Amino acid sequence: MRTTTHILDTGPVSGAARSNSCFASRLARYGTLSVEEQEFVARMEESERRVKKGEVILPANQPLDELFVVKEGWAVERSRARNGRQQSLRIILPGEVVGLSNLGVRLAGNDVVMATEGVVCPFPKDHMTAVYHKAPRLSALFTAITGLDSVTMGDRLALMGSGTARERMAHFLVDLHERLLVVNPDIGRRFRLPLRQVDIGEVLGLTKVYVNRMLKAFTDEHLIEIQRPYVRLLQPDVLKEIAGYTNRHDLIDHSWFPNAGQNGISLGARERPTG
Amino acid sequence: MRTTTHILDTGPVSGAARSNSCFASRLARYGTLSVEEQEFVARMEESERRVKKGEVILPANQPLDELFVVKEGWAVERSRARNGRQQSLRIILPGEVVGLSNLGVRLAGNDVVMATEGVVCPFPKDHMTAVYHKAPRLSALFTAITGLDSVTMGDRLALMGSGTARERMAHFLVDLHERLLVVNPDIGRRFRLPLRQVDIGEVLGLTKVYVNRMLKAFTDEHLIEIQRPYVRLLQPDVLKEIAGYTNRHDLIDHSWFPNAGQNGISLGARERPTG
DNA sequence: CGAGGTGTTGAGAACCATCAATTGCCGTGG
DNA sequence: CCACGGCAATTGATGGTTCTCAACACCTCG
Secondary structure, eight states: OOOOOTTTTTSSSOOOHHHHTTHHHHHOOOOOOOOHHHHHHHHHSSSSSEOOOEEEEEEETTTEEEEEEEEEOOEEEOOOTTTSSEEEEEOOOOEESSTTTTBBBBBBBSEESSSSSSEEEEEEEEHHHHHHHHHHHHHHHHHHHHHHHHHHHHHHHHHHHHOOOHHHHHHHHHHHHHHHHHHHHTTTTTOOOOOOOOHHHHTOOOOOHHHHHHHHHHHTTTTTEETEEEEESOHHHHHHHHHTTOOOGGGGTTSOOOOOOOOOOOOOOOOOOOO | OBOOOTTOOSSOOHHHHHHHHHHHHHHHOOOOOHHHHHHHHHHHSSSSSOOOOEEEEOOOBBOOOOOEEEEEEEEEEOOOOOSOOOOEEEEOOTEEEEEEGGGGGGBBBSSSEEEEEEEEEEEHHHHHHHHHHHHHHHHHHHHHHHHHHHHHHHHHHHHHOOHHHHHHHHHHHHHHHHHHHHOOTTTTTEEEOOOOOOHHHHTTTTOHHHHHHHHHHHTTTTTTEEEEEEEEESOHHHHHHHHTTOOOOGGGGOSSSSSOOOOOOOOOOOOOOOO
């Protein structure tokens, strides 16, 4: 009998159970969690709050005493530029955490705003202290995720620096699709894109007008198909080629994680579902 | 008698001693380290390696088993785009760490290349395991620094997305200056900029021609003065205004750090030198 | 003295922004 | 049922910022 359970074990997983643990299910992608670690994660998701579209769940320039797991809906991290023109730094999808990278920071650098209505699970930052004390492997996993975010951000930075509008748009679509697949492997090539073209423009550093032109171009080239608010990627590979996309989600490393000690639980890589 | 020593205590600090601990001195900016923690840090800097200009100290797409502290010289993190046009993601100055954000990542996302000759201190990634086990406050500090890097990267992302060439250049100059001041508070307004205009272009996502034009513009407006390879910021405040610069280095938070335990060492904020 | 790298300057073109007008969609109310 | 308002998407015309290409000046080093 094993002392670990795999959260994403295929089998009798009810829909409700899955929706109760979208964060845990994302973590489970990177390995098996011990029972104790699962308790920590569960604690992070124990309180829910329903949030409206446009609600600021993490205000900039304010001390941040709560982290969030986004459970339903999309959020956006936005930098407020005094130029009026504001820039979205990243999109936060269900199952992703807000504030991990701001953990050591006294004041939050940027706003995090809900792009749609949704449900978030706030949990006090102090809990992280306990994690660092008692669940070193989990804290290492958080470090890993933070690092992954950083690499991802680097990719976007490169794209914003030297990428054309076409490349940016392709990257945007492909990246969203791949990230949605992480939590929800069975969506196929079609997904809901609950953003206006203005919003996309703020993510990509383009005007809504040019966003529209790029989308039209892709549609004309039969690369995508738009059935608002859904998008279908007709030729994902071509889009990846245009974007120069490299999937970074295989990058999580656990080899250096501290061992769990006498219970000897291995946080080994989970085999990827063939795709 | 205190059990802690402040590494940057003003007083009899020899030049040699300071050059031996540029990383420690950066850490010390954020608080006082215990003797044990100092030992960890010292261990990170115990082996030195002299590196040539252009040398790749951390190759992309390869497992990363060493971190580096850059002790002398400048390094650059570069994303290799297959478009030919390559983009520098960030500049790494003496006293800064390479690879912290890649800790949890199986393969390094990007190359890190020396922009000048210099000295780096490699230390095995495995040491971090020990840190996470035995020096929770230190590992929290690393998390904090990683977070700070992330926020900084967000600022640059916003700038690349919606900033003009003028704003980018101003930000570039001001940011470098402020970061050099962290380790070396007495350089005044003049600093050595050991980069070609092409290199600056790769950082800012501009061509060398336009970099030149911006620099000329700033010179004509008496905002800067160039005495290759030195730059003097004649009106730093105007530059900050142009760049919309906000200094993020005050942002490190230690309130949530785990306590050190019975020895009760406080990792309190260090008062900033008045500037 | 020549070669190569870097900086400087000019002219034209490309990409994307801006401005402006129109269409289509949806919910509301008459 | 239709009129209306408002928001988002779409399309066209024009302009600005930045790129590209190209030539030349400067410096260092052999």
